[in-house]
Amino acid sequence: MSSRDHILREVRRSLPADAPLPSLDRQWTRYEDPHAQFFEILRGVGGAGRIVAGEQQLREEIDRVIAAIGAKQICSVIPEATAGNVDIAAIEDPHDLASVDLAILPGELAVAENAAVWVNGARVRQRVAYFLSQHVVLVIPHERIASNMHEAYAWLQQSADGGSPFGETTWGTFMSGPSKTADIEQALVIGAHGARSLHVFFTKP
Amino acid sequence: MRVGLFIPCYIDQFYPRVGIATLRLLEHFHAGDIEFPTSQICCGQPMANAGCVADARPAAERFVATFRSYDYIVAPSGSCVTMVRNHYHGLVADEVALAEVQAKTFELCEFLTDVLKVEPPAGRFPRRVGLHQSCHGLRELRLGSDSELNIQPFNKTELLLANLEGIEFAKLDRPDECCGFGGSFAIYEEGVSCMMGRDRIADHERGGAEVLTAGDMSCLMHLDGLIRRERRPLRVLHVAELLAEALGLPLTD
Amino acid sequence: MQTQEHPSAADAFVADDAHAHWHDQALWFIRAKRDKCAHGLPEWEELRELAAQIKQHTIARLGDYLEQFERNATRLGAVVHWARDAAEHNAIVLKLLQERSVRRLVKSKSMLTEECGLNPFLEQHGIEVTDTDLGEWIVQLRHEHPSHIVLPAIHIKKEDVGELFHRELGTEKGATDPAYLTEAARHRLREKFLAAEAGLTGVNFGIAETGGFVVCTNEGNSDLGTSLPPIHIASMGIEKLIPRLDDMGVFLRLLARSATGQPITAYSTHYHGPRPGCELHIVLVDNGRTKLLASEEFRNSLRCIRCGACLNTCPVYRRSGGHSYGVSVAGPIGSIVNPSRDPEKHRSLPFACTLCGSCADVCPVKIDLPNQLLSWRKRIADLGLIEPSKRRLMRLAGRILSTPRLYAFAGKAGRTLLRFAPRWVVYNRFNPWGRQREMPLPPKESFRQWHSRQSRDDKPSSS
Numbered sequence: 001m002s003s004r005d006h007i008l009r010e011v012r013r014s015l016p017a018d019a020p021l022p023s024l025d026r027q028w029t030r031y032e033d034p035h036a037q038f039f040e041i042l043r044g045v046g047g048a049g050r051i052v053a054g055e056q057q058l059r060e061e062i063d064r065v066i067a068a069i070g071a072k073q074i075c076s077v078i079p080e081a082t083a084g085n086v087d088i089a090a091i092e093d094p095h096d097l098a099s100v101d102l103a104i105l106p107g108e109l110a111v112a113e114n115a116a117v118w119v120n121g122a123r124v125r126q127r128v129a130y131f132l133s134q135h136v137v138l139v140i141p142h143e144r145i146a147s148n149m150h151e152a153y154a155w156l157q158q159s160a161d162g163g164s165p166f167g168e169t170t171w172g173t174f175m176s177g178p179s180k181t182a183d184i185e186q187a188l189v190i191g192a193h194g195a196r197s198l199h200v201f202f203t204k205p
Numbered sequence: 206m207r208v209g210l211f212i213p214c215y216i217d218q219f220y221p222r223v224g225i226a227t228l229r230l231l232e233h234f235h236a237g238d239i240e241f242p243t244s245q246i247c248c249g250q251p252m253a254n255a256g257c258v259a260d261a262r263p264a265a266e267r268f269v270a271t272f273r274s275y276d277y278i279v280a281p282s283g284s285c286v287t288m289v290r291n292h293y294h295g296l297v298a299d300e301v302a303l304a305e306v307q308a309k310t311f312e313l314c315e316f317l318t319d320v321l322k323v324e325p326p327a328g329r330f331p332r333r334v335g336l337h338q339s340c341h342g343l344r345e346l347r348l349g350s351d352s353e354l355n356i357q358p359f360n361k362t363e364l365l366l367a368n369l370e371g372i373e374f375a376k377l378d379r380p381d382e383c384c385g386f387g388g389s390f391a392i393y394e395e396g397v398s399c400m401m402g403r404d405r406i407a408d409h410e411r412g413g414a415e416v417l418t419a420g421d422m423s424c425l426m427h428l429d430g431l432i433r434r435e436r437r438p439l440r441v442l443h444v445a446e447l448l449a450e451a452l453g454l455p456l457t458d
Numbered sequence: 459m460q461t462q463e464h465p466s467a468a469d470a471f472v473a474d475d476a477h478a479h480w481h482d483q484a485l486w487f488i489r490a491k492r493d494k495c496a497h498g499l500p501e502w503e504e505l506r507e508l509a510a511q512i513k514q515h516t517i518a519r520l521g522d523y524l525e526q527f528e529r530n531a532t533r534l535g536a537v538v539h540w541a542r543d544a545a546e547h548n549a550i551v552l553k554l555l556q557e558r559s560v561r562r563l564v565k566s567k568s569m570l571t572e573e574c575g576l577n578p579f580l581e582q583h584g585i586e587v588t589d590t591d592l593g594e595w596i597v598q599l600r601h602e603h604p605s606h607i608v609l610p611a612i613h614i615k616k617e618d619v620g621e622l623f624h625r626e627l628g629t630e631k632g633a634t635d636p637a638y639l640t641e642a643a644r645h646r647l648r649e650k651f652l653a654a655e656a657g658l659t660g661v662n663f664g665i666a667e668t669g670g671f672v673v674c675t676n677e678g679n680s681d682l683g684t685s686l687p688p689i690h691i692a693s694m695g696i697e698k699l700i701p702r703l704d705d706m707g708v709f710l711r712l713l714a715r716s717a718t719g720q721p722i723t724a725y726s727t728h729y730h731g732p733r734p735g736c737e738l739h740i741v742l743v744d745n746g747r748t749k750l751l752a753s754e755e756f757r758n759s760l761r762c763i764r765c766g767a768c769l770n771t772c773p774v775y776r777r778s779g780g781h782s783y784g785v786s787v788a789g790p791i792g793s794i795v796n797p798s799r800d801p802e803k804h805r806s807l808p809f810a811c812t813l814c815g816s817c818a819d820v821c822p823v824k825i826d827l828p829n830q831l832l833s834w835r836k837r838i839a840d841l842g843l844i845e846p847s848k849r850r851l852m853r854l855a856g857r858i859l860s861t862p863r864l865y866a867f868a869g870k871a872g873r874t875l876l877r878f879a880p881r882w883v884v885y886n887r888f889n890p891w892g893r894q895r896e897m898p899l900p901p902k903e904s905f906r907q908w909h910s911r912q913s914r915d916d917k918p919s920s921s
Contacts, residue, residue: 004540007744012521014752019514114721128685131678149707166730174726179678183593184636185616194678217905218869219898224905247859256835260856344815353819355502383773387812392890396469397777399894430895
């Protein structure tokens with residue numbers, strides 16, 4: 001008997017009485033000003049950002065970040081933010097992104113309760129750009145914000161429009177703030193293996 | 206109503222003043238006819254908590270037989286009461302009798318607040334009191350809200366003490382951490398047990414407590430053992446004693 | 459793993475008083491952060507109840523959900539393997555690596571792989587395994603096991619990490635600044651990620667409805683480990699399933715808040731089939747989980763999402779450290795699942811507990827931990843695994859505490875001894891209580907003696 005059959009047999013031999021799957025349709029905490037909540041939490045987890053109006057403002061913010069970091073190798077999938085000098089669309093091997101200082105990438109949806117941003121690489125050929133780059137900037141349309149995770153998942157399902165919420169891509173991440181660790185005596189250190197800094201810009205027209 | 210007074214074994218033998226205080230409080234609050242049926246001994250918890258269920262059965266059977274006929278059974282012990290209400294399944298043969306007894310067994314403070322529905326009494330106890338939340342009473346009998354749950358705060362023991370003139374409550378860093386007694390844990394995991402006890406005492410001392418009190422004499426026996434060995438200046442009193450003293454009830458002959 | 463039982467290991471831990479208090483404080487701080495989150499979210503208790511119900515439902519239909527998961531994962535292009543036990547899991551992983559000539563593997567945190575002893579097994583077969591979670595890497599370099607399921611190096615001081623990194627990485631001697639040390643680790647581990655030929659992760663949640671799964675980290679190590687090499691192996695306990703993608707909303711709101719007091723981890727990555735042109739293998743592991751499933755008393759422990767909240771709140775765990783349990787998953791949940799594997803070896807674990815109940819009230823999936831610990835005590839007693847002196851003591855206590863004459867005699871004898879015997883008779887090596895504590899002050903008479911006198915002297919109490 002295969003291990004699969006063995007395990008399934010053992011599982012089915014022992015099942016308890018059926019228990020109902022509850023509905024998740026409840027009154028969950030919502031925010032009157034979700035962007036304010038988002039930024040409050042984002043600051044708390046070591047991130048930064050703001051709302052920008054128009055391409056000019058976005059470009060200025062990005063230039064500020066570039067200058068602050070001293071970024072040389074910049075990979076941008078948001079041409080209105082900056083052109084960048086690393087063309088991710090041309091990169092076949094993810095390892096070739098190892099020297100990227102700053103990646104300017106799209107976010108699909110922000111979540112106010114925990115400053116998470118859903119990213120899924122729908123427009124980014126190499127997912128590693130979100131993690132390997134020393135610094136990351138996420139650009140999200142201003143209205144793409146949910147109060148809580150339940151709304152976020154509902155949005156994912158809705159935007160999938162009957163298809164898979166993952167569409168053509170095979171992954172997605174909720175990214176909240178830069179990477180971090182507290183593994184050395186519980187001292188918080190920002191910039192563990194992933195991004196050393198995370199900026200989030202919501203763009204208004 | 207007829208109330209059967211359950212005075213747990215170690216309180217009966219080593220802390221009779223707690224039993225006397227309990228009796229006086231029940232009399233004071235007009236709890237009806239209060240009897241102390243002498244056939245009682247022990248709820249069986251020491252053996253049951255050690256996994257030795259067979260050794261606990263005779264004690265459990267005796268408890269049910271002793272108290273079956275009363276309208277209420279009251280004990281100054283959260284851990285004994287939770288043993289009866291929550292852990293007697295499988296220890297008592299007559300499940301009907303068991304269910305009856307379980308439904309009417311109460312810890313002293315919850316009996317006063319929930320059954321007799323007394324108003325927090327006037328009295329005098331001008332001391333800063335460190336109120337230790339005994340775990341079984343807190344988290345199994347839900348005598349109060351614990352720090353873990355996001356629920357409306359409440360505390361039946363504190364409510365009973367709140368009106369006493371002059372009383373203050375010591376502010377603790379860890380309001381409901383366990384004292385480390387845990388039954389035979391106190392012996393078999395002595396190192397951790399005593400460290401936990403000392404940490405509780407230090408917390409109460411930092412909060413300026415002059416008197417340490419709780420609803421379970423087992424916690425207090427352990428803490429008092431450490432306090433007296435290390436000559437800490439804390440007075441240890443069971444809540445029943447504290448309340449009886451505050452109300453001026455006679456605790457000697 | 460050690461052969462020492464919990465009490466002696468715990469006594470040794472407690473003996474270093476400063477270290478034990480430091481460890482206790484460090485973990486209490488995390489418990490306090492959890493409290494802040496829990497009390498700050500009005501729907502917290504509702505979320506816990508939902509999570510408990512979702513897991514309970516999943517367990518009740520585990521066979522169907524496992525098949526649904528396998529079907530969907532396969533449709534997405536993953537290869538699903540099944541392992542009955544640790545040995546089979548390790549063999550499957552090894553075969554996958556050997557078939558692809560993989561010599562360098564990076565791993566993100568997986569308690570399941572700790573449970574299976576994967577690292578030493580792979581290393582024996584010449585594969586370089588790098589644990590990339592910083593805490594896990596630190597314990598790996600020290601040739602130790604993690605002492606906590608979420609904070610593997612919680613027992614280690616920064617001076618020790620400084621020394622370790624000086625030896626292994628060439629950092630400055632005497633350096634203890636966590637940011638400096640983390641930077642050094644970042645550089646070295648980055649090299650490992652870039653050179654890795656395969657990445658292995660655990661699974662926080664497998665989603666039956668989609669065939670995808672979710673891995674949560676703060677460091678981004680699992681993401682680097684799975685976006686660079688062309689092979690991703692995911693080791694998953696069969697209990698890690700949830701039915702629907704929407705259920706993730708509940709669990710992601712509970713997990714990090716319970717574990718570390720954060721609203722969410724920095725990365726909550728959803729894998730939905732392999733990367734284009736790459737491979738994804740999921741290894742479903744039993745290793746004793748069906749045994750727990752078969753037990754009415756311990757079945758609920760399968761709800762566990764390995765958040766570590768019960769470890770952080772346990773006053774015993776905090777003061778004895780994970781290593782004193784001698785298992786990969788320590789603390790309250792560990793004291794329930796490990797005895798199932800080997801009751802004799804782990805017989806002391808359910809007793810490393812005061813039944814305070816704090817664990818149950820922080821558990822995001824409402825496992826009735828204290829009840830299960832108590833059930834284990836009964837099982838261990840029934841298996842005859844309680845040490846003989848304790849058995850005898852309980853038998854004696856049971857008789858004394860149910861026989862009026864014996865009880866009256868024992869009580870009187872005890873009180874008399876305490877009142878009149880010289881100190882050395884009471885406090886000696888036969889009296890373990892008396893080592894660090896005074897005995898109760900002996901009263902002249904018992905309550906029942908007092909009461910009996912009252913009843914003789916006046917009427918029975920009434921009002």
